[in-house]
Structure formats: C-alpha cells, structure tokens
Amino acid sequence: MKVVEHLDLTLYNSYRIKAICKRAYFxxxxxxxxxxxxxxxxVRKIVLGSGHNIILSKSTYxxxxxxxxxxFNxxxxxxxxxxxxxxxxxxxxSLHALAHELSGLELFYDIPSSLGGAVVMNAGASGEEIKDLLTKVRYYNPSSNQFADIQQDEMAFEYRNSFxxxxxxxIITKAxxxxxxxxKAAIKEKMEQNKAxxxxxxxxxxxxxxxVFxxxxxxxxxxxxxxxxxxxxSIGGAKISEKHGGFIVNVNNATGDDILRIIKHAQDKVHERYGITLEVEQRII
Structure with a gap:
C-alpha cells in the first residue's frame, strides 16, 4: 500500500481544485x-473514488x-x-464488458466515475441507472471492523440515492x-453514440x-x-457553463469556495423565482 504525506489533491478531483491533505493512503x-x-x-478519514462528483471546500485538510x-481495480x-x-x-x-461482448454498461462509457462512486450515487442517465445492473455489493464497516455483503433489493435505491x-x-469494496x-459492433456503436x-x-x-444539482x-x-x-x-475562477447551465466549470484556478458561492447564488435565485430548493448532487468535502 502506498502512503503519501501532504499529498496535493489537484489531480485527484475533477474540478482540479488545489488542496493538500495531511496524508493519503492508496x-x-x-x-x-x-x-x-x-x-x-x-484522525478523520475521507474516501475518494475517481474524484468526480466532489467539491473540495478547503485548501488544506x-x-x-x-x-x-x-x-483497487x-x-x-x-x-x-x-x-x-x-x-x-x-x-x-465498460471496455472490459465490450471485450467480452457484454451489454449493459454502454451508457457508463462516458460517465466519469469509479464503480464505488456510481453505486453510492446510483449513477445513470437517459432512464438507465447502475442499480439495474447490480446484484450484490460488498462493503467495509469501520464501526464494527467487518466486511459484509448486501443484495441489490436491500439497497433502497432512489434517484441519485442509495443505502x-x-x-x-x-466503504464499498466490490460489486x-x-x-x-x-x-461487439452493436455495443461499440451504442457507446460512441452515448459519448457523442x-x-x-x-x-x-x-x-x-x-x-451540480x-x-x-x-x-x-x-x-x-x-x-x-x-x-x-462567475465568481473567482469558477463559472456556470454557457454550454450547459447545470454545470459549474473551473476556468481559472477556481477554489472550492468560488464554486460553493456560485451554488448558493444559483439556489437563492431559483428559490426566489420558483420556490424550488435546488439540492446539490455533488459531495462537498
């Protein structure tokens, strides 16, 4: 197991926010x-999968x-x-599935996530979700220091939500x-269509x-x-994308605070006009 002291987390979060943690375990x-x-x-321990769907709110942890x-792959x-x-x-x-001529993961070819993160969030799009493919998940419970398995029908999946x-x-370890x-031809075609x-x-x-929401x-x-x-x-180095308003992008060395302030502004404006409370989909750390 690799252990790194004072790791720069920039390359481990998809917003590319610069932050340093006290220690990192791999x-x-x-x-x-x-x-x-x-x-x-x-010491508090924070788990990162692929680093997508997260916002690092601090510069030092x-x-x-x-x-x-x-x-772990x-x-x-x-x-x-x-x-x-x-x-x-x-x-x-999804590439492993393609190599074995197995269909079902085509949608996830271009959804950036680790498998563990996809299960936690019940990732999906266009009416397809990871829950529809799962049969069982193995996890570790730090409180009891034990590993356990849970069946799909016990995970109470909802839209972007799960057990x-x-x-x-x-901590999910396996699925x-x-x-x-x-x-292969049909699977590859669907993968490329989804990506495009x-x-x-x-x-x-x-x-x-x-x-974001x-x-x-x-x-x-x-x-x-x-x-x-x-x-x-925009605030600081972050802004709401002109291409898709549901995304916030890092255009110039954005901080987590820049992103969180934009989120608060958008939530306030939407609530003021429509009475809707936008729920953040991303995990704030």
Missing amino acids: PDSENDIQTIYTSDDD DDYFIIFSGN RVTITGTEVVAEAGISMYDL FQRNPHL WLSLKKGT TRWAKQPKEYPNAGS KRPKGFYVGALMDELQLKGY
Whole structure:
C-alpha cells in the first residue's frame, strides 16, 4: 500500500481544485483498508473514488484521504457476471464488458466515475441507472471492523440515492453486476453514440464534476439557469457553463469556495423565482 504525506489533491478531483491533505493512503486490498481504520490514529478519514462528483471546500485538510483512483481495480468476468473492485473507473469497466461482448454498461462509457462512486450515487442517465445492473455489493464497516455483503433489493435505491448515500461511513469494496450477451459492433456503436450525445451538450473543455444539482421534479436545471440568465455567472475562477447551465466549470484556478458561492447564488435565485430548493448532487468535502 502506498502512503503519501501532504499529498496535493489537484489531480485527484475533477474540478482540479488545489488542496493538500495531511496524508493519503492508496489501498490495494481489503486488508489494507482494515489496517488504515484499525491504526491508532484518531484522525478523520475521507474516501475518494475517481474524484468526480466532489467539491473540495478547503485548501488544506488535517485529515487522511483514502484514494481508490488508479488502484483497487481488479475485474473478474464469468459468463455474463462481472465482479469488480470499487476503484475501477466506469470507463475501464465498460471496455472490459465490450471485450467480452457484454451489454449493459454502454451508457457508463462516458460517465466519469469509479464503480464505488456510481453505486453510492446510483449513477445513470437517459432512464438507465447502475442499480439495474447490480446484484450484490460488498462493503467495509469501520464501526464494527467487518466486511459484509448486501443484495441489490436491500439497497433502497432512489434517484441519485442509495443505502450507501444514507450511510456514508460504509466503504464499498466490490460489486457484482449482471450483464447480457451482445455483439461487439452493436455495443461499440451504442457507446460512441452515448459519448457523442454527452460531448455535444456538456462542457468537456473545462474541469468540472458533472451535474451540480439533482433535477427537481417537473423542471430541468439547465432550463432554469437559462431563464434566470445565470449561464456565464462567475465568481473567482469558477463559472456556470454557457454550454450547459447545470454545470459549474473551473476556468481559472477556481477554489472550492468560488464554486460553493456560485451554488448558493444559483439556489437563492431559483428559490426566489420558483420556490424550488435546488439540492446539490455533488459531495462537498
């Protein structure tokens, strides 16, 4: 297990916010995770997957970060069953499925997330969600120092919500997915179509962390930003994307505070005009 003191987290969050943590662990096994949590250090520990869907609100953290990005990413495929560790990116996982002519993960080819993060958030788009592919998840509970498995129907999935979202102290280590047989040509075509659709709509040219807000019932966040003329609104190095109002982008060394202030401004304006409380989808650390 690699351990780094005073790690610069810039490359470990998709907003590319500069922040330093006291110590970073890069676990490679479940034993490593257990070792981290059973050490004598009484220091708060923060788990990062791929670093997407998060906002680092501080420039310095006196906390330990446990980083799954680039490690903890082994995959086993048997027939139509995929068993993967939580640190694998959804991009890489979709390529594994393609290589085995398995369909179901095409949508996630261009959804930036680790598998663990996708499960926590019940990631998805266009009516498809990760919950529809899951059969089981393994996790570690630091409180009891035990690993346990939970079945899909026990995870109480909702729109961008899950059992793990409601129990953030639990750490996903592995997931089982059930896919379907397909052909490489058809799977690849759907992957490229999904990617082209997303790139046409989303501000891929600047660092961002995806959709900032959950979609309120009966409304679209992008349309609300349009109507309120908030696209392009900026504070510091961050701004609401002109390409898609549901995104905040880092255009010039933005800080977490810049992003949070824009979020507050957008929430206030939407509530003032429509009486809607926009709920932040991203995890604020």
